[in-house]
Amino acid sequence: MNYATYLLLTMIVYGSIVALAIALGDIGTIIDIISAYCISCLAFFIPSMFYKRAVKRYGDDIKDDKETKSKFCVANLFLPLGVLNAILGISSAVLGVAGLTD
Secondary structure: OOHHHHHHHHHHHHHHHHHHHHHHHHHHHHHHHHHHHHHHHHHHHHHHHHHHHHHHOOOOOOOOOOHHHHHHHHHHHHHHHHHHHHHHHHHHHHHHOOOOOO
């Protein structure tokens, strides 16, 4: 990724977090939203992407291995599972802000 693009996106995300924290007045809600996204990344997205890239880069001699193919399929299944986890966690935080949960 281009360094300028990385910095711009980082500042946009940081600015959004600060703006939401100021607008909502409760930092706990913001932490709930951010943690829902971060937990999904740590548990599902990052491991599956690392595995897929490692197999593509270093696994030339084991690409035809049956075990590697099954693990590659599991890594592909982790991505939609992570999206679902993130959506449910963020939805829970949004419902908490709206006052629809206890």
